[in-house]
Amino acid sequence: MRLYTATITRNSEIRSGVHLIEMHVPSLASTVQPGQYCMVRCCHPSATDPLLRRPLFIHSVQQAQGLCTLLIHVHGRGTSWLAQQRAGATLDILGPMGHGWEVRSTARNLLLVSAGGLIVGVTLLAQQALEQELAVTLIAHFSKAADVYPPALLPPEVEYHIITSDGSLGQQGDIVSVLGNYLPWADAVCCSVSRETATLLYSSFERMRGRQFAQGLMLHPLVCASGACLTCSVDTYSGTKLVCRDGPVFDLRELAR
Ligand code: FES
Structure with missing residues (x-):
């Protein structure tokens, strides 16, 4: 730093x-x-x-x-x-x-999942994964067409699956209704979604509960970003962690169960 x-x-x-x-x-x-x-x-x-x-x-x-x-x-x-x-x-x-995404060197197919503006948590990962010759699919959920992240900002090699709540662009629905179609293909999943959504995905799909398979991004207001103020402490499966220092990326098993 x-x-x-x-x-x-x-x-x-x-x-x-x-x-x-x-x-x-x-x-x-x-x-x-x-x-x-x-x-x-x-x-x-x-x-x-x-x-x-x-x-x-x-x-x-x-x-x-x-x-x-x-x-x-x-x-x-x-x-x-x-x-x-x-x-x-x-x-x-x-x-x-902070601690970023870790994708196993053996992974060939990378599935990214985002909700709304949190897509910015995985755009650089998509770019880097393509440079490392992984196949990348991004499932992105938005409320409506006006909120959709412009496809032109993504590398063209990314398969971009847009979901909107009202069906005004892409597929109507939510992440849960789509994710199951992609999980058999994926070697790793990186989720830039709220903790509530991460927990829902974890509980809905057995594959999301596999070891070293899925990661989640934990967002929290950061004051010092140095581990000193403790205002970003969160409870995880393995105890209290600091988002600024131990995260913001965690194994999904830490965040969701
Ligand atoms: S923001 Fe101060 S400890 Fe994390």
Whole structure:
């Protein structure tokens, strides 16, 4: 982990309230691993409000160009400030931090599962897995068509299965109604969903309960991100863990049973 100064090269509003920010930050681009997070300062260098950094995932990386992207959903003062930054501005980023996704070297078929904006937790994993010549399928659930993550942001090799609750785009339904079709194909499953959904998937499918088969991302507000404040402690099957240090990725058997 180290402190980076990233220079914004582009800020695109991909739909109302959602921005894709591209940054030149070569050292981070070459070190960040999928599932790790960064703590991003969300105010001018001379300001102190908001005081707390925001935990964000790197959305994608172009290592040769030294570029990383952030996908920002505006839902508060910090993300609102970030969304207003233009090309040439700099961001103060601490990272990469935490324990990310671990996909066995023998896995050939990787199944990703996401809900809503949590898709940003697996986009870099999809990119890296393709670079390692895995086949990647992403099952992504959204409330409605207007919320759907644009397919153009994914590498074209990813099989992208869109589900919407109201059927306005893709298949109507929920993750449980689709997941069973893909599990026999998958060698590993990585779930970027709420803990409630992770628990439901774990209890609904025996295969999700297999050893070293499924992992889940645990989201929690992070204050210090250093293991000092203990505000991110969560109960797991093997005892109390800190999301900032032991996670945010855990074996699903830790989170869900
Ligand atoms: S955020 Fe402080 S211990 Fe995890």
